[in-house]
Structures are given as structure tokens and as C-alpha cells.
Amino acid sequence: MSSDAPGFELPLRLFLAFRVIIDEVHAELAREGHTDLRPMHGFVFQAIGTRGTTAVELGRSLGVSKQAAGKMIESLERTGYVERAADPSDARRKIVRLTAKGVDFLARSARIFDRVRDDWVRLLGADRVRALEQDLRQVTPGDPWRLDAPGWFGSP
Amino acid sequence: MSSDAPGFELPLRLFLAFRVIIDEVHAELAREGHTDLRPMHGFVFQAIGTRGTTAVELGRSLGVSKQAAGKMIESLERTGYVERAADPSDARRKIVRLTAKGVDFLARSARIFDRVRDDWVRLLGADRVRALEQDLRQVTPGDPWRLDAPGWFGSP
DNA sequence: CTAAGTTGGACAATGTGGTTGTCCATATAG
DNA sequence: CTATATGGACAACCACATTGTCCAACTTAG
Numbered sequence: 265m266s267s268d269a270p271g272f273e274l275p276l277r278l279f280l281a282f283r284v285i286i287d288e289v290h291a292e293l294a295r296e297g298h299t300d301l302r303p304m305h306g307f308v309f310q311a312i313g314t315r316g317t318t319a320v321e322l323g324r325s326l327g328v329s330k331q332a333a334g335k336m337i338e339s340l341e342r343t344g345y346v347e348r349a350a351d352p353s354d355a356r357r358k359i360v361r362l363t364a365k366g367v368d369f370l371a372r373s374a375r376i377f378d379r380v381r382d383d384w385v386r387l388l389g390a391d392r393v394r395a396l397e398q399d400l401r402q403v404t405p406g407d408p409w410r411l412d413a414p415g416w417f418g419s420p
Numbered sequence: 421m422s423s424d425a426p427g428f429e430l431p432l433r434l435f436l437a438f439r440v441i442i443d444e445v446h447a448e449l450a451r452e453g454h455t456d457l458r459p460m461h462g463f464v465f466q467a468i469g470t471r472g473t474t475a476v477e478l479g480r481s482l483g484v485s486k487q488a489a490g491k492m493i494e495s496l497e498r499t500g501y502v503e504r505a506a507d508p509s510d511a512r513r514k515i516v517r518l519t520a521k522g523v524d525f526l527a528r529s530a531r532i533f534d535r536v537r538d539d540w541v542r543l544l545g546a547d548r549v550r551a552l553e554q555d556l557r558q559v560t561p562g563d564p565w566r567l568d569a570p571g572w573f574g575s576p
Numbered sequence: 577c578t579a580a581g582t583t584g585g586a587c588a589a590t591g592t593g594g595t596t597g598t599c600c601a602t603a604t605a606g
Numbered sequence: 607c608t609a610t611a612t613g614g615a616c617a618a619c620c621a622c623a624t625t626g627t628c629c630a631a632c633t634t635a636g
Binding site for chain 1: 424425426427428429430431432433434435436437438440441442445462463466529530532533534535536537538540543544548549550551552553555556557558559560561
Binding site: 328329331332335336354355356357 | 592593594595596601602603
């Protein structure tokens with residue numbers, strides 16, 4: 265009843281495949297001029313989206329504390345990818361919005377993600393990639409966000 | 421020429437699927453008594469293996485600095501999962517070997533990994549899982565090790 | 577055999593990114 | 607109006623990785 269492949273190969277390959285994509289996107293983004301961001305930022309930007317967000321909200325959708333989200337926003341503000349503005353309808357909230365530079369990054373990364381997927385289609389065939397996505401959707405939670413990636417490695 | 425699914429969904433799902441497996445294994449391991457280890461340790465133990473290793477070697481295979489590997493070993497030693505012994509043939513080297521507790525952990529985690537894979541087989545079908553593995557093998561580097569997982573998130 | 581270079585390991589300093597806790601101002605419910 | 611909840615900032619702290627340095631022990635050249 266056991267498996268042909270050892271069970272630990274699957275998660276390993278999943279992670280490696282993830283890395284391959286992210287590294288590729290990250291490298292290409294660097295080539296296109298966005299050198300001051302780290303691999304994960306592509307997702308952070310996707311999470312911020314073009315409509316803007318707040319620190320608390322971003323923290324929630326990323327699965328980290330609002331403080332951590334705040335720090336990330338601060339750093340992105342320093343590098344000019346986002347800007348904060350007061351919310352006219354709620355004096356407590358500060359809306360975080362992508363700058364032109366941020367939008368450019370988001371657009372480029374989206375395009376590169378698509379391009380990498382096309383590479384996979386060329387390599388594996390469109391049906392296999394579609395099947396892959398479908399299978400993965402079945403075993404992962406519906407809500408694609410919430411990477412919950414924070415302190416994920418390390419000892420007690 | 422573009423895709424049905426947005427390109428960023430694929431890496432997202434890959435990562436989520438990875439997390440689902442790791443979280444499941446981690447939770448089950450905790451249920452079985454190994455509460456003092458973190459999610460990634462399953463892989464670390466696989467990398468140490470039953471034959472033992474050294475700090476430098478472990479660092480290499482995990483893709484982190486030897487110091488980082490050393491610290492991890494130190495912490496695993498403190499929690500009783502590994503032990504260090506002098507290498508009789510080279511007085512510089514200290515061989516890191518799993519203790520009985522470490523071997524137990526490794527065996528259990530291997531078993532649970534298999535069990536989770538079986539769950540997937542039940543859910544998706546054996547052929548799909550095999551296809552999944554095969555496809556992933558094709559897009560990932562041959563050497564399964566080298567997670568290179570260290571400081572992977574964060575800002576400049 | 578010795579001198580030069582390489583390798584394994586330890587120690588220290590540092591940086592980043594996350595956490596919790598606290599506090600304040602503003603909104604919202606009763 | 608008062609009580610509670612929420613968004614955000616600030617501070618202290620912690621875990622984990624990094625680089626740099628140093629030393630002891632092995633290896634190779636001469």
C-alpha cells in the first residue's frame with residue numbers, strides 16, 4: 265500500500281519547484297531593473313494589489329503581525345515602491361498604495377510569472393500544467409493568500 | 421499564448437501544498453511525542469541521515485553556512501536528537517550522529533511522509549500523484565537536497 | 577622533515593525579520 | 607456619554623542567519 269517514491273520527495277520537489285519559479289522571476293526582475301527587492305516581494309505586491317491596503321490588513325492577508333507588516337511597508341516606502349496616505353473616511357487608517365514604481369514592479373512580475381508558466385507549458389505540455397494546477401488546488405486551502413511564511417525555519 | 425490561470429497561482433499553490441504536507445507531518449510528529457522540533461527539521465534529519473555527517477557537510481547539503489549548520493547541530497544536541505563524537509581518523513572533524521531519539525524521529529517522519537502521500541493518492545489517484553512527481557522532477561534540479569531555505573523572506 | 581596551504585570547527589559581532597507588549601487616537605456600540 | 611474595539615506607532619526582545627577571525631590539524635610540495 266506504500267508508494268513508489270519516498271514520501272518526503274513530494275514536499276521536497278514542491279518546494280524546489282516553488283524556488284525555481286521564484287528564483288527565475290526574481291532574477292529576471294533584477295535584470296529589468298528592480299534590484300532592491302527580495303524574492304518574496306512579488307507575492308507581497310500581489311497581496312497589496314493596485315487598490316491599496318493597510319498595515320493591519322496586509323498583516324492579516326500575509327499571516328504576520330501588523331507590526332511586521334508595518335515594518336515591511338516602511339521598508340518598501342523607503343525604497344519608493346509604496347506610499348502612505350491618510351484615509352479621509354477614517355482618521356486612524358493610513359492607506360498604503362503602490363507608487364508608479366510599485367505598479368511597474370507588479371506588472372512586470374505578473375508578466376514574468378506568466379512567462380515562466382509558459383516555459384513549463386512548453387516543457388511539460390499545457391495539459392500537464394493544467395492538471396498540476398488542478399491537483400494542487402484540490403490539496404491546498406481555497407484561499408490562495410496567507411502564505412504564513414514568517415519564522416518558518418529554525419529551532420525551538 | 422498566455423495562460424488560463426494567472427502565472428502566480430502556480431508557485432503559490434506549490435508553496436501552499438508544500439506547507440500543507442509539512443504542517444501535517446509536523447503536527448502528527450508532535451502528536452507522537454516529538455514536540456520540540458520545528459517544521460523544517462524533518463528535512464534536516466533526512467539530510468543528516470543515519471550515517472552521520474559533520475557541520476561543514478551539513479551546511480553544504482542544506483545550503484547554509486557552516487556556522488548556521490553548527491548552531492543547528494548544537495541545538496539538536498541540546499534537545500538530545502544528535503550527538504557529536506570525535507573522528508578517529510581526523511582529529512579536526514566531529515562526527516554528528518543521530519541518537520536513538522533522533523533515529524526514532526527520522527523513522528517516524530519518514531513513515532508520516534509516506535502516509536500523507538497515501539492520502540494524496542486516495543484523494544487524487546495514484547496516477548495523478550505519480551504524474552505530479554514526475555513533472556516536478558522535470559522542472560527541478562536533479563539533486564534533491566540543498567533547500568537553500570535560509571533567510572528567504574525579508575527586505576533589503 | 578619541514579614549510580605552505582587547506583580544511584573543520586569555534587567564537588564574536590552584526591543584521592534582518594519576526595514576535596509580544598504598551599500606548600494613544602479615533603470609531604463604533606450600547 | 608461611556609465603554610469597547612481598532613489602526614497604528616514605539617520599544618524591547620528573540621531567533622536565525624550572515625561574515626570575519628582565529629586556531630588546530632591534516633595534506634602536499636619541495
